[in-house]
Amino acid sequence: MPDCLLPVGSPILASPGVPDGDHPVEIKGKRHVAMKHQWTSLWPEDFSGEVAIFPLPDVVLFPGTVLPLHLFEPRYCQMLQDSLGENRLIAMGTLQAGWESHHGKPPFASVAGIGQVIAHDPLPDGRHHILLHGMQRCYIVEELPQNRPYRMVRVQLIASKHPSDRYLEEPLRAKLLKQLHAMLDSQAGRQLPAPLEQLPLDALSDWIAQSFDFPMDQKLRWLATGHVFHRADLISQYLVELGFQGDLDTQQLASGRRRRFDTFSLN
Helix, strand or coil, X not given: CCCCCEECCCCEECCCCCCXXXXXXXXXXXXXXXXXXXXXXXXXXXXXXEEEEXXXXXXXXXXXXXXXXXXXXXXXXXXXXXXXXXXXXXXXXXXXXXXXXCCCCCCECCEEEEEEEEEEEECCCCCXXXXXXXXXXXXXXXXXCCCCCCEEEEEEEECCECCCCHHHHHHHHHHHHHHHHHHHHCCCCCCCCHHHHCCCHHHHHHHHHHHCCCCHHHHHHHHCCCEXXXXXXXXXXXXXXXXXCCCCCHHHHHCCCCCCCCCEECC
């Protein structure tokens, strides 16, 4: 498997103002997902710090991106129903390496992304398709006693911090955009979606972190970094290690002299 894969159709850029109601929405790409029920994402002012957690291997949810999920296990279908009846929040936990050997409660990472369900399509056979909009990054303080069929955790939110001089962010944002252009160009000349060009540094860095199949330890490190400039700089440094300097000749990348990222993931 290549070191870095760009998911097809996900993550999706979060769209502010998703309408309430039963109008279907279609996610274009190689996969098309029609969603019947939609809601606007809104962080609850009365968040108690307790949230259901959906632990999966090799999945990290960053704020500002949207993760399509397919739910079929009864316990997670119940988790979804309970969430829809409350604040629609679900934390995405990342199972630790070796989780297959654990029975009952495999361990997950101590940092997670909290998302809110913004679209839901219940299927006739009891399964569900949902879109989960990343809202917050958090530390998991403790796992709560299990009085539900799924797992619950108490979390501490990780606040986003900017440098005192926001003008310091623009050169780094420009470098990340160049690096992103270079990565996409190495994939048979794929183009950067126009809306990404306008993203601020925090949203751009989180989109990059979510969009590529980087190692989980790197993703979790970036998820745990609340300072926007430091997080973006860590991502940029990692891209440099992969061969994307931010000022490279894209013809060199296309010719195979740099590492290629040709295959798209199915996640």
